[in-house]
Amino acid sequence: MKDRKREFDAIVIGSGQGGTPLVLSLADEGWRVALVERKAVGGTCVNEGCTPTKTMIASARVAHLVQRSEEYGVVAGESSVDIQKVIQRKRQVVESFREGSRKRIIDSPNLSLIEGSASFVGDRELEVRLKEGETELIEARTIVINTGTSPATPKIPGLERVEAHDSTSIMELDELPEHLIVLGGGYVGLEFGQMFRRFGSRVTIIQRDKQLLSLEDEDIATLVLEILRGEGIDVLLESEPIEIDSCEGNRNSVRLRFSDKEKPVVGSHLLLATGRVPNTPDLNLERAGVKVDGRGFIEVNSKLETTTKNVYAIGDVKGGPAFTHISYDDFRVMKENLVNGRGLTIQERFVPYVVFIDPQLGRIGLTEKQAVSQGRQFRVATLPFDRVARAIETNETRGMMKALVDSKTDRIIGAAILGVEGGEIMSAIQIAMMGNLPYTSLRDGIFAHPTFAESLNNVFMGLDT
Numbered sequence: 001m002k003d004r005k006r007e008f009d010a011i012v013i014g015s016g017q018g019g020t021p022l023v024l025s026l027a028d029e030g031w032r033v034a035l036v037e038r039k040a041v042g043g044t045c046v047n048e049g050c051t052p053t054k055t056m057i058a059s060a061r062v063a064h065l066v067q068r069s070e071e072y073g074v075v076a077g078e079s080s081v082d083i084q085k086v087i088q089r090k091r092q093v094v095e096s097f098r099e100g101s102r103k104r105i106i107d108s109p110n111l112s113l114i115e116g117s118a119s120f121v122g123d124r125e126l127e128v129r130l131k132e133g134e135t136e137l138i139e140a141r142t143i144v145i146n147t148g149t150s151p152a153t154p155k156i157p158g159l160e161r162v163e164a165h166d167s168t169s170i171m172e173l174d175e176l177p178e179h180l181i182v183l184g185g186g187y188v189g190l191e192f193g194q195m196f197r198r199f200g201s202r203v204t205i206i207q208r209d210k211q212l213l214s215l216e217d218e219d220i221a222t223l224v225l226e227i228l229r230g231e232g233i234d235v236l237l238e239s240e241p242i243e244i245d246s247c248e249g250n251r252n253s254v255r256l257r258f259s260d261k262e263k264p265v266v267g268s269h270l271l272l273a274t275g276r277v278p279n280t281p282d283l284n285l286e287r288a289g290v291k292v293d294g295r296g297f298i299e300v301n302s303k304l305e306t307t308t309k310n311v312y313a314i315g316d317v318k319g320g321p322a323f324t325h326i327s328y329d330d331f332r333v334m335k336e337n338l339v340n341g342r343g344l345t346i347q348e349r350f351v352p353y354v355v356f357i358d359p360q361l362g363r364i365g366l367t368e369k370q371a372v373s374q375g376r377q378f379r380v381a382t383l384p385f386d387r388v389a390r391a392i393e394t395n396e397t398r399g400m401m402k403a404l405v406d407s408k409t410d411r412i413i414g415a416a417i418l419g420v421e422g423g424e425i426m427s428a429i430q431i432a433m434m435g436n437l438p439y440t441s442l443r444d445g446i447f448a449h450p451t452f453a454e455s456l457n458n459v460f461m462g463l464d465t
């Protein structure tokens, strides 16, 4: 134990997507700040989430286009994927992001980076088990928890006896899986499933629910299913293994058993993509009086205040939508409230997101099923991508656009864009929603030809017929 307790104006636990900009801003304002991080600066997004996956997905898209080159009249010859080079490229991008972030932290006056694992001793005091083995006590009048989540491990008999990968370890494989079994048909399962299929692996996705991407509308989920099956991915719906074992005499084989009626699925590698759990058990939150919900997520009000005065929680650890841009918005709220006493809340903010399969699924606002359950009066506009000029010209016709418009106000209340650059087109719709424009502004707006955005004219014209 270090003998001197250090005191700060604020301590942030976890260098996630909200915590890192928050410590930099507070230090900039002259606060004496400590950032405690137990693994790597940059948190999940930079080291294990968005950055590495989107870098590898870019490689997978190139592999896919090479395989399709003859459709464009280009003869590319034999091609293969060098997974080690793919991984090397991913490591370089991650390292550049992480080191950039680390340098900004280290160079910031008033800011101390403490590398170790923090847990509460009291409501203003933390003990940090430092990486080099010692422990240190630190104290502050303001404490912000930004500790994120970790991959969940489902309770399935036999799982402990096989080698199972999570979203982090699957990006560090020595070789391409011959047959990857993906358990879970959510964001992680679909992004990795398609990626490895495009790298050349056989892929089977096993999903417990009756559709992929459980929260999405059925028409969108069905189209996603068709697209993935069209690329040769096996998808089992309403399937949940009851037991897992390894095939006798073959260390590298996993076998998933289902109920008696279904055949077992055997593969070379297993990826668990069944959700994430909050990083709260190590924090000793009860010593600070900070309450968690039944799943361990920290309870906060709309100002991100926990049940303990001057202790806040931001990002994934508070539950709710788990995206980098949401954690970053928590930072904006936190900073304005701490520095300028503005009393901002996270109520009624936009929650856009993109599932980075190819074609992408960009989403904003209500789904149709949410709009129905809220009793909203609305109209639905749809347009298949094979009626979009740019999509035909670029031979990327898979997908559809779907938008919901309030019947009384003509305002757009939700959209799902499943198509190439779906995230960018969704963002254009989001800007219209942010500006509270009626759908007619997009129907009648002049957009450059031939862009994907131009098809916003056509999708909303559908409401007039």
Ligand SMILES: Cc1cc2nc3c(=O)[nH]c(=O)nc-3n(C[C@H](O)[C@H](O)[C@H](O)COP(=O)(O)OP(=O)(O)OC[C@H]3O[C@@H](n4cnc5c(N)ncnc54)[C@H](O)[C@@H]3O)c2cc1C
Pocket (backbone or CB within 6 Å): 013, 014, 015, 016, 017, 018, 019, 036, 037, 038, 039, 040, 041, 042, 043, 044, 045, 046, 048, 049, 050, 051, 053, 054, 116, 117, 118, 119, 146, 147, 148, 149, 167, 188, 279, 282, 283, 314, 315, 316, 317, 322, 323, 324, 325, 327, 356
């Ligand atoms: C495979 C994958 C792909 C993803 N892709 C996307 C995407 O494309 N777009 C998107 O918006 N989101 C994506 N996400 C989600 C995104 O990564 C998270 O929403 C985001 O990182 C949340 O950040 P956060 O601020 O909550 O904390 P995190 O980024 O999770 O960081 C928390 C930090 O706290 C540290 N920590 C935990 N406990 C302690 C402790 N006791 N002491 C000290 N430090 C501690 C951890 O080591 C970690 O560094 C993806 C996630 C995964 C897993």
Ligand SMILES: NC(=O)c1ccc[n+]([C@@H]2O[C@H](COP(=O)([O-])OP(=O)(O)OC[C@H]3O[C@@H](n4cnc5c(N)ncnc54)[C@H](O)[C@@H]3O)[C@@H](O)[C@H]2O)c1
Pocket (backbone or CB within 6 Å): 154, 183, 184, 185, 186, 187, 188, 189, 191, 206, 207, 208, 209, 213, 214, 239, 240, 241, 273, 274, 275, 276, 321, 322, 323, 353, 354, 355, 356
């Ligand atoms: N593009 C992005 O923004 C992006 C990408 C990756 C991850 N993320 C974030 O990470 C979080 C975690 O993603 P995820 O895909 O792990 O979780 P998820 O909750 O999105 O999906 C998990 C799926 O696994 C299924 N499942 C659970 N247990 C199962 C079992 N035993 N057998 C079969 N199926 C089972 C569930 O029905 C669910 O559909 C997401 O909520 C998201 O916020 C975001």
